[in-house]
Amino acid sequence: MKLTDNEKRDVVKLIEEGKVLPEKYRFLLFDESKQVELTWNGKSDEVTNVVLPFQIIEQVDEPRSENVKMSQGSFDFASGRQITGWTNKLIWGDNKYILSSLKNGPMREEIEKEGGIKLIYIDPPFDVGADFSMNVDVGDISYEKKPNVLEHIAYSDTWGLGQNSFLSMIYERLKLISDLMSKNSSIFVHSDWRVNSRLRLVLDEVFGKDNFKNEIIWKRFGAHNDGKKFGVITDSIFYYTKGTPKYIQQSEAYDEKYIKERFTQEDERGRFYPNVITGKGPGPARFFRGESIEPPKGRHWTYVQ
Known part of the structure; x- marks a missing residue:
């Protein structure tokens, strides 16, 4: 001192x-x-530890049980109904108490038995305004859902202090989420320009700035025809990890029709397609198979050496 x-x-x-x-x-x-620390009015490191019982409201059976890969002990293949297990559940309620119940309740043991939660995507409310109605698209028809009286009260309580309330809300939930995640897991958090800068600092504090992997820019709209300002046409998805998650490359083999239409040439090494390897603007010669070759006039080779 x-x-x-x-x-x-x-x-x-x-x-x-x-x-x-x-x-x-x-x-x-x-x-x-x-x-560097982000502080706000009402910030607290305390998180709720409330445990509430889960009640089954509706059970949706899978009629084609052969498509469901589960252990015999947790799935009734005759009826297509899940008997036990914490997966395949849509839980309705306050997400804070749901997370707290998953963290501190009997389901915690089942989650840990499976190695913890590997992947999380959340889309928290980030437009902290007064109108919490939303549009729901069903086919080609769009319906507007207005909040009911209870939702009005809940949102008024949640956003009473504006962004202070938002930061307190998201901070506590992210801490609960972090405790449920496995040692090698990923989380994706959807946000927009209103809270991007502050949310990034909260995520840094909860998961560690070294665990920030990327900011995915999601172009949601086309260009706005607004002469007074640049249109906001993107949202952000922040990608953080715990530990070192295993990356699984997602790919599918080309079908025969695409191969024949795309790869029109063929030699002893297999099929291929011709491609232009020069760009507009003059450039120097390059070596190809030991021979110096000049590009066409007014063009340059797009591959550097």
Whole structure:
């Protein structure tokens, strides 16, 4: 702790007068290393540990049980009904209490037995305005769903302090989520320009800035014809991990029709397609198979050496 004589007198005077110390003294008095931290009114490291019972409201059976790969003990293949297990569930309720019940309740053992949760995608409400109606598309028809009285009350309570309320809400839930995730797992968080900068700092604090993998830009709209400003046409999806998740390449083999239409040439090495390997604008010669070859006039080779 390194305080000047003037700073020491200021601290004593402020304490005697019962006043709040300026922010700079928090680091001077209690923290040797100054670290970047996002703070807001109402921030707390405490998370709920409430455990509520889950009640089955509706059970949707899978008629083609042969398509469901589950163990014999957790699945009745005759009826196509799941008997036990924590997967394949759509849980309705306050997500904070759902996460707390999964973390602290009897399902925690089942989740850990399967190695924890490997992949999470969340789409939290980030437009902290007054209108919480939403459009639901069914086929070619769009329906507008207005919030009911209970939803109005819930949202009013949640967003009472604006972005302070949002940050407190998302911070607690992310901490609950983090505790449920396996050692090698991934989380994707959808956001937009309203809270991107603050949400990124919250994610850094919960998962660690070194576990940030990427910001995926999602172009949701076409260009806006607005002469007064640049149109906002993208959202962000923040990608974080715990540990080192295994990346599984998703690919499918080309079908025969595509191969024949796309790869029109063939030699002893197999099928291939011709492609232009020059670009507009002059450029130097390149070596191909030991021979220096000039590009066509006004063109350059697109491959560098």
